[in-house]
Amino acid sequence: MAVLGGxxxxxxxxxxxxxxxxxxxxxxxxxxxxxxxxxxxGGRYGLLAACDAGRISxxxxxxxxxxxxxxxxxSETLGDADLVIVTPEGPPExxxxxxxxxxxxxxxxxxxxxxSEGDPVATLAAxxxxxERLVGWRWGWPTTTSxxxxxxxxxxxxxxxxESVTEVARRAGKNPVVIADAPDAWxxxxxxxWSALRAEASRITDEGVATAAQVDQLLVDCFGWPSGxxxxxxxxx
Numbered sequence: 001m002a003v004l005g006g007x008x009x010x011x012x013x014x015x016x017x018x019x020x021x022x023x024x025x026x027x028x029x030x031x032x033x034x035x036x037x038x039x040x041x042g043g044r045y046g047l048l049a050a051c052d053a054g055r056i057s058x059x060x061x062x063x064x065x066x067x068x069x070x071x072x073x074x075s076e077t078l079g080d081a082d083l084v085i086v087t088p089e090g091p092p093e094x095x096x097x098x099x100x101x102x103x104x105x106x107x108x109x110x111x112x113x114x115x116s117e118g119d120p121v122a123t124l125a126a127x128x129x130x131x132e133r134l135v136g137w138r139w140g141w142p143t144t145t146s147x148x149x150x151x152x153x154x155x156x157x158x159x160x161x162x163e164s165v166t167e168v169a170r171r172a173g174k175n176p177v178v179i180a181d182a183p184d185a186w187x188x189x190x191x192x193x194w195s196a197l198r199a200e201a202s203r204i205t206d207e208g209v210a211t212a213a214q215v216d217q218l219l220v221d222c223f224g225w226p227s228g229x230x231x232x233x234x235x236x237x
Contacts, residue, residue, distance in 0.1 A: 002027060002077050004102070005087035005115075008043070011036035012143025013085055013115070015047060018064040019056060020172040025081075027074040037070050045142045055145075078105035083168065085137065087115040092123055099134065100127035111161050113137040118187035121154035131156040135165050136181065138188050149174035150188045154181035194229075201229040 001024045003014040014026040014036075028036055041047045047061045056064070071077050078084060084102060088095040099112060106112070112134045114124055125131035135157050140146025149169040153162045162178055169176035179189055187195065201215050210218070216228025 002081040011039040018067040025069040045144045092119045121181040122183040132158040149176040
């Protein structure tokens with residue numbers, strides 16, 4: 001497998017897949033890749049921390065590290081990958097171009113999974129020759145401990161691709177849920193619901209009905225959530 005995108009998110013995805021038993025190459029550039037390499041083992045959610053917390057054994061840590069590789073040259077890696085997971089940055093136009101360039105380096109049977117913030121999969125597949133090989137896979141944060149796996153299937157995504165990515169997510173310890181792509185709407189289930197919740201909570205505080213702390217406390221007490229919308233920060237996970 002190949003993971004494109006240095007930094008904490010890419011490091012977490014690569015780490016999870018390596019622990020699950022997959023051979024993984026994390027691709028990035030310069031300083032971002034160096035930071036990701038350090039994050040995988042020594043970061044707050046890295047392999048050492050998982051070992052100290054008892055989530056994996058020291059032997060599993062060593063085995064995961066042996067399965068991990070790091071590369072600044074994706075073109076040398078993509079041709080051998082069965083699954084490529086991309087965490088894009090920038091507008092959808094840039095992601096469309098990126099995915100098309102990645103696809104050109106893949107073998108025909110390889111699968112592309114895009115860890116997008118919410119751009120429709122059908123839109124992102126616009127530049128692909130094989131749109132049936134693209135699926136959305138939204139990961140939670142922290143990537144290594146969150147169970148979230150939103151698998152977004154567009155009308156073009158094949159059932160085989162959906163099933164194979166779902167199986168990888170399950171083997172990686174996630175709880176995969178397959179959802180339908182919404183071509184005319186931004187966002188997946190989690191961030192669409194979260195955006196609505198956070199917007200209404202902000203209106204409540206703007207109107208002076210309650211403070212942010214009061215809103216959080218009321219929702220925690222009512223629904224048993226670990227925290228309210230303000231305590232969770234800008235992201236739903």
